[in-house]
């Protein structure tokens with residue numbers, strides 16, 4: 268180890284920043300929301316003094332002298348002139364402070380690491396001043412996997428620390444308790460902003476000898492590109508004991524899960540449900556009741572034609588703790604990668620996500636309402652009925668020349684975009700020999716897809 272990172276409590280601590288430029292502002296921003304007493308000396312003016320939400324900052328447009336720096340614990344010096352920086356460092360050190368001199372490590376006592384700030388929990392990455400950009404890169408990677416609500420979780424743990432110590436005197440048992448508390452439902456409740464419920468759950472855990480109940484996360488896996496997983500989806504996936512997934516979730520996404528997580532494939536193709544819905548729900552309940560952290564991983568978003576609502580209801584009925592993590596739905600992903608804006612001030616004032624595949628005996632879409640101009644339709648599960656859908660829309664008044672686009676395997680390496688007009692939608696689908704999931708776009712905006720623009724360029728040439 269070439270550098271040692273120590274942590275300094277900021278309560279009742281005086282921090283001084285000297286300088287007027289961007290480097291000084293960057294140091295000041297570090298202390299936004301902290302309990303430190305921050306004093307800012309900006310001899311060349313206070314550029315953004317009003318916009319920095321520091322609690323009670325004292326900003327002074329002057330160079331500090333020894334009396335100004337007395338009682339300071341940390342002094343950051345961000346001035347251009349090297350001799351001046353050295354002089355200020357001497358004064359600050361004389362006042363008993365630790366000194367950081369921006370861009371001149373040799374003049375200071377410490378360097379500023381790259382921080383990940385979660386209130387009580389602070390992660391810092393230091394490179395001994397050798398590679399600050401590498402430290403920033405590492406910070407982004409670590410930042411992505413750390414839950415946002417770590418601070419409140421640590422605060423709750425702090426509040427319960429004495430109670431836990433009294434209730435569980437044995438050190439090892441206490442460690443096991445905390446491990447379960449930090450991995451379990453209490454942490455999930457903190458993450459969704461329910462600290463009171465989280466507190467109750469931790470106390471329940473403390474007072475029952477029974478093993479912790481499992482939990483189900485119904486998670487949107489997005490359209491197939493693993494980079495389109497949300498940070499939260501990635502985190503719960505990496506924390507899961509069991510992953511129950513269906514056909515729309517590709518290996519590239521599953522590969523982001525914990526390696527030793529059990530994977531249960533429950534299939535589902537249109538009209539051929541490998542495992543019936545009620546059995547999928549029973550499986551989720553059974554695994555959760557066995558104390559497992561279950562991720563029910565579904566393509567796109569669970570609440571957009573994903574039967575996530577039914578599964579949520581089933582978990583609630585069974586009394587299983589359940590959370591929903593949204594995902595990027597196919598319409599959004601396909602539109603983005605095909606370059607089709609879903610709304611456009613000149614062409615579409617609304618967008619409708621609609622399925623052409625209603626439940627047997629269910630309600631058919633109201634094509635008459637959906638046939639109006641200046642709107643975009645994103646049709647899920649529509650390939651099998653493309654010709655009928657086009658006929659219904661045209662019969663209800665939509666122009667035959669309305670642009671359409673078919674996006675197959677949207678966001679995946681084998682994505683295809685096929686464009687044309689509404690009167691030929693059935694033919695386009697038939698000729699395309701689709702093998703992957705496909706989304707149909709109908710509306711003026713479909714003309715913006717890169718594929719359609721290429722066709723127009725060819726015609727013009």
Ligand SMILES: C[S@@+](CC[C@H](N)C(=O)[O-])C[C@H]1O[C@@H](n2cnc3c(N)ncnc32)[C@H](O)[C@@H]1O
Pocket residue numbers: 490491515565566567568569570571572573595596597598601646647648649674675676677678679704705706707
């Ligand atoms: C049962 S729905 C599930 C939708 C999913 N819950 C969502 O939010 O995207 C399946 C349909 O979504 C569409 N779909 C899903 N992933 C897709 C992708 N990567 N590319 C194109 N369409 C996709 C297709 O229309 C497919 O038939």
